Amino acid sequence: MIRDTARAFLADASDSAAVRAAMAGQGDAWARVTGEMGWQALTIPESCEGLGLGWVELAIVHEAAGETLLVSPLFATLGTGVSLLRACAGEQQQADWLPGIAAGEATLGVGMQGPGKDWGLRGCGVRYRPGDAGYELRGELASVVDGAIADTLLVVALDETESPESARVFRVAADAQGVTRRQTPGLDQTRDLAHLQLSEVQVAEDDLLDGSRAGWPAIQAGLDLGVIALAAELLGTAQRSLDLAVTYTLEREQFGRPVAGFQALKHKAADMMLRCECARSAVYYAACTADAFLEGQASAAQLAEAASIAKASAGDAAFENAGEALQMHGGVGFTWEYDIHLYFKRARAGRAQWGSSDWHRERIAEFILDGDEAMS
Amino acid sequence: MKLSFSPENEAFRAEIRQWLDENLCGEFEPLRYRGGPGDEHVFIDERKAWEQRMAAGGWVGIGWPSQHGGRACSIAEQVIFHEEYARAGGPGRMGHIGEGLAAPTLIAYGSAQQQQRYLPAILEGREFWCQGYSEPGAGSDLANVRSKAVCDNGVWKITGQKVWTSLAHEADWCFVIARTDPGSVGNKGLGFFLVAMDQPGVDVRPIVQITGTAEFNEVFFENAVAADIVGEPGEGWKIAMALLGFERGVSTLGQQMLFQNELDAIVTIARKNGAAKNPLLRQRLAQAHLGLRTMRYNAMRMLSGGEDGSLQREALVYKLHWATWHRDLGELAMDVLGPDAELLGENGDYDLSRLQSLFLFSRSDTIYGGTNQIQRNIIAERGLGMPRELRPR
Numbered sequence: 001m002i003r004d005t006a007r008a009f010l011a012d013a014s015d016s017a018a019v020r021a022a023m024a025g026q027g028d029a030w031a032r033v034t035g036e037m038g039w040q041a042l043t044i045p046e047s048c049e050g051l052g053l054g055w056v057e058l059a060i061v062h063e064a065a066g067e068t069l070l071v072s073p074l075f076a077t078l079g080t081g082v083s084l085l086r087a088c089a090g091e092q093q094q095a096d097w098l099p100g101i102a103a104g105e106a107t108l109g110v111g112m113q114g115p116g117k118d119w120g121l122r123g124c125g126v127r128y129r130p131g132d133a134g135y136e137l138r139g140e141l142a143s144v145v146d147g148a149i150a151d152t153l154l155v156v157a158l159d160e161t162e163s164p165e166s167a168r169v170f171r172v173a174a175d176a177q178g179v180t181r182r183q184t185p186g187l188d189q190t191r192d193l194a195h196l197q198l199s200e201v202q203v204a205e206d207d208l209l210d211g212s213r214a215g216w217p218a219i220q221a222g223l224d225l226g227v228i229a230l231a232a233e234l235l236g237t238a239q240r241s242l243d244l245a246v247t248y249t250l251e252r253e254q255f256g257r258p259v260a261g262f263q264a265l266k267h268k269a270a271d272m273m274l275r276c277e278c279a280r281s282a283v284y285y286a287a288c289t290a291d292a293f294l295e296g297q298a299s300a301a302q303l304a305e306a307a308s309i310a311k312a313s314a315g316d317a318a319f320e321n322a323g324e325a326l327q328m329h330g331g332v333g334f335t336w337e338y339d340i341h342l343y344f345k346r347a348r349a350g351r352a353q354w355g356s357s358d359w360h361r362e363r364i365a366e367f368i369l370d371g372d373e374a375m376s
Numbered sequence: 377m378k379l380s381f382s383p384e385n386e387a388f389r390a391e392i393r394q395w396l397d398e399n400l401c402g403e404f405e406p407l408r409y410r411g412g413p414g415d416e417h418v419f420i421d422e423r424k425a426w427e428q429r430m431a432a433g434g435w436v437g438i439g440w441p442s443q444h445g446g447r448a449c450s451i452a453e454q455v456i457f458h459e460e461y462a463r464a465g466g467p468g469r470m471g472h473i474g475e476g477l478a479a480p481t482l483i484a485y486g487s488a489q490q491q492q493r494y495l496p497a498i499l500e501g502r503e504f505w506c507q508g509y510s511e512p513g514a515g516s517d518l519a520n521v522r523s524k525a526v527c528d529n530g531v532w533k534i535t536g537q538k539v540w541t542s543l544a545h546e547a548d549w550c551f552v553i554a555r556t557d558p559g560s561v562g563n564k565g566l567g568f569f570l571v572a573m574d575q576p577g578v579d580v581r582p583i584v585q586i587t588g589t590a591e592f593n594e595v596f597f598e599n600a601v602a603a604d605i606v607g608e609p610g611e612g613w614k615i616a617m618a619l620l621g622f623e624r625g626v627s628t629l630g631q632q633m634l635f636q637n638e639l640d641a642i643v644t645i646a647r648k649n650g651a652a653k654n655p656l657l658r659q660r661l662a663q664a665h666l667g668l669r670t671m672r673y674n675a676m677r678m679l680s681g682g683e684d685g686s687l688q689r690e691a692l693v694y695k696l697h698w699a700t701w702h703r704d705l706g707e708l709a710m711d712v713l714g715p716d717a718e719l720l721g722e723n724g725d726y727d728l729s730r731l732q733s734l735f736l737f738s739r740s741d742t743i744y745g746g747t748n749q750i751q752r753n754i755i756a757e758r759g760l761g762m763p764r765e766l767r768p769r
Binding site for chain 2: 242246249250257258260261263265266267269270271273274276277278280281282284285308309312313358361362364365368369370
């Protein structure tokens, strides 16, 4: 039901024309999302004015968004920001901050990686030390999704020891003194990325997320909730790529018949469907695990494994499917006018963001190969 | 999507575990983990005896309706059974063709007389079956069957050749697709026959595989007497296809348990010999783990019965997925073993290690039960609505 509603809404609010208008800076999707659907409140608890839904619903909404390349701060705000707050903000902090987000009054951005750095704590680009109001942050963040337009930033930072125990998450107002940000255009014009410079940014004690005082493990869990949201989007992108390819090849005739009847294309499409179904299983299993984690029924390690399986599967599925779909479109697949290149570019970027498929496979490898009690 | 089984299911699981603990021991201890795909030539008599022990315990025909002696277990319960059986290292089932394929077909299409004659013997582990479908000229194109069935004074006699018949040497009965209408082509004019293997007109010859072992056979029929025809002449294709549908994915989790055992063995070697530090092998091992987890999630979705409305799709891709995964696992196993992968024991026999056997035998996974290429055709046609292959007839 939620899937049908989401698709019907996005078929209108995020059709090809809407996406291209948004690429040119004329998008209004977020106003419609917050006004008509209230998705910004999806996983915010009812006690904080939210809809109180879980990660399966979050995955459904993100999947639908990925199918239509929705250009909006949905992923950054709901997928990554609310996720990190739910996992790492204290009870009072959630009560103070989440209602405003639920009301659509503030968008979020999550930053961790420094310029040129890989995902994970080793790539962290910001350092903190004691400051007048509590803490002082300095450093650089790159490729922050919607970082240039977010009202509030959640920044992962390390102290001078750079140890995992020292990792913390800070809530920083985008217009705070010392924050300089600029949008950094990319190949994928359906997703805004930003570079941020933090110069002696003063942060109050209350703006340190309480749950992040435990260090990296708790923070990684919060980020993994966001990884799952991105995986869900990429699943949608993978599926829509397949749908576009099948639709096109059923219409396109050469040699007296639809090219969809040629076995080489049938077999490509079959492999694309296999990738989608595997990604679908992985994403929804991860979503169920996320719900279990938030209820204390699954460990952070189980969440991490599920998130990595989902992200690697869906990232590869999206990129390979979009690439094959472009091929199956023949010459027109290579035109700006047809939409398939938009899926191809979104898939390419998404596969690399929040941990590439290789990065996530290496994390899986650590689980099964390293340490005394390797997971099986 | 269901993540776990119900308390009743879990109680059933405990019951199976206990029975296996108490019975898969003593004389049956050597059978653990033996007799599966690639290993079906071993412990024949012992596995027939095991089938009878299973029968005595009420574990044969658990999915059959109770009026035919079964336990009427749900799909979920059958899946649990297969998973626990594999977890305990239960040997490859000599009776699986009879129990899982012949019996459901007789229950659905057989006469009361046929059911009375054949079902109890399967249920009691007394009679064993093999499948007479493929022929040298009828593999992917099974409808191109040429074996003939001639009705001679009310007795049907079968003449022709079947191939890839596993367990033919050990079976009492064979179900055979043969052409009843001499002028017919394709899937019209076929009959579904039950033929006793122990008669002069039946000749079984083993086919040696690339593993050096012979799981499969050729079976030559020369006016062999068919004891029964199931359904009418002309209905053979319908019944043959229905039989193929009866497998219904119940052995999925059991199969995955075997796969997990194999992957665990490879991981153990990798940790020991340093392969686990090789970045490329780490990626491939992680991908193998990811693929197996996904296989389980796909199976759980199938069991959830279409909560997300896509029951068809994950079922359509299931064989393509596991066969390709398993073939890749075989290659990975050899690469993890490194230089030792190539070497056999030095006693002069073509004696394969478990992983060498996995490597070679998995090359058949993408061929039997519908080749990867046929699977892709089916997925594209039935799953995506793409046009069917052009056929001359």
